[in-house]
Amino acid sequence: MRSIAVQKGVVQPGKRLSADDRMLDYLKQIFEAGTALAEIDNISHLLEKVAKIAVVMGSCEGCSILSSNNKELEFLASLNIGMSGDAGGMQYFSNIILPINSKTIVGHCAITKKILSIDDVYKLPADANYSYNSQWDEENNYRCESILAIPMLDSKQNLLGVLELINHISGEDIAPFPAEMLEYIRVLANQVGIVLKNLQQAEELRRSRYETVMQFVKACEYRDHDMHGHIERIGEYSAILFQKLGYTTEECNIMRLAATLHDVGKISIPDAILKKPGILTPEERLIMQEHAACGHEMLTGAESPMLKMGAIIALMHHEKWDGTGYPNKLAGKNIPIEGRIVAIVDVFDALCSRRCYKESWPMEKVYETIEQDSGKHFDPELVKILQESRQEFEAVREKYPPHK
Numbered sequence: 001m002r003s004i005a006v007q008k009g010v011v012q013p014g015k016r017l018s019a020d021d022r023m024l025d026y027l028k029q030i031f032e033a034g035t036a037l038a039e040i041d042n043i044s045h046l047l048e049k050v051a052k053i054a055v056v057m058g059s060c061e062g063c064s065i066l067s068s069n070n071k072e073l074e075f076l077a078s079l080n081i082g083m084s085g086d087a088g089g090m091q092y093f094s095n096i097i098l099p100i101n102s103k104t105i106v107g108h109c110a111i112t113k114k115i116l117s118i119d120d121v122y123k124l125p126a127d128a129n130y131s132y133n134s135q136w137d138e139e140n141n142y143r144c145e146s147i148l149a150i151p152m153l154d155s156k157q158n159l160l161g162v163l164e165l166i167n168h169i170s171g172e173d174i175a176p177f178p179a180e181m182l183e184y185i186r187v188l189a190n191q192v193g194i195v196l197k198n199l200q201q202a203e204e205l206r207r208s209r210y211e212t213v214m215q216f217v218k219a220c221e222y223r224d225h226d227m228h229g230h231i232e233r234i235g236e237y238s239a240i241l242f243q244k245l246g247y248t249t250e251e252c253n254i255m256r257l258a259a260t261l262h263d264v265g266k267i268s269i270p271d272a273i274l275k276k277p278g279i280l281t282p283e284e285r286l287i288m289q290e291h292a293a294c295g296h297e298m299l300t301g302a303e304s305p306m307l308k309m310g311a312i313i314a315l316m317h318h319e320k321w322d323g324t325g326y327p328n329k330l331a332g333k334n335i336p337i338e339g340r341i342v343a344i345v346d347v348f349d350a351l352c353s354r355r356c357y358k359e360s361w362p363m364e365k366v367y368e369t370i371e372q373d374s375g376k377h378f379d380p381e382l383v384k385i386l387q388e389s390r391q392e393f394e395a396v397r398e399k400y401p402p403h404k
């Protein structure tokens, strides 16, 4: 069968190399893959990179990546360079789970922890337990022929997932995956499995840390019923501005969480003041302003970069660019960038949300007001970035809508 990817001109017909040259080529690709994988810090980048590397290294039309929790396999992503439209290109999946058993090709590979190379899935041996599900082929007018399923194993031979390659291209035709390739692909699969597992663990840790902090913040602010989604939005808005200023993904993750701590000091404010529907008296306003120093005190002394940043934000988020804010009347760049960011996003969010003392404002009026306060309340550079980020800010409001 002629390769669909070659027919469409997506790949050039494979060159015929000598055995030595092919081996050198594999070694070079393994080395490059190891270097590239080591630099990746998030799962979707990893999946995209791996899929591209695997398709080149396997000289094939497609690739799927599945992770394992030892009971089930989860389809994470696939790439098919022979197909266009919805069925082609890079696809990411969530919640496509397969039980680990011998009924499927990837399941059989996972159970045996051995490479399974099939020359033609429509001509499986009669004694094979597993079968090929041709539904995708029929729906997409595609024909899968050769498959290589490779278990991803750690150094203790624990299963981390399965890498599946589809339709090896030899010259212009689909052919079985060559035996000499298997050891190299096995090395690649194991590397991928380990990086994937590390990233999944880091993500799990990040998620549980995020949830812990959110529970803490919500406990501090539970009396403030008007704040629906406020802390989530402040975290997201702050991370957007931080990212646009050039901070790394990791720094933005820290910022996203630290920003949510800006008002934890409000735990010290009496209900009569915190929930007062009308305008505060000067004395009440002074008491309310104590939440900045109080929040700073609550968070000071912690070792984690996130809590350190949270302490700065708690203290600085009511300072103003022109030096008329509180508690220390700092001005301009003497206010740390984290404080300047939360100052602007906190006001932005308050203006476009309903509060016990006001209705929400129309968005145009909100943006106008922010613009008018550029260089007074807010850092002019941040005002500019916020105005340029309207779409991203709107997406956050859709995800975490305030009370209407």
Ligand SMILES: [Fe+2]
Pocket: 262, 263, 291, 317, 318
């Ligand atoms: Fe505040």
Ligand SMILES: [Fe+2]
Pocket: 230, 234, 262, 263, 346
């Ligand atoms: Fe706030």
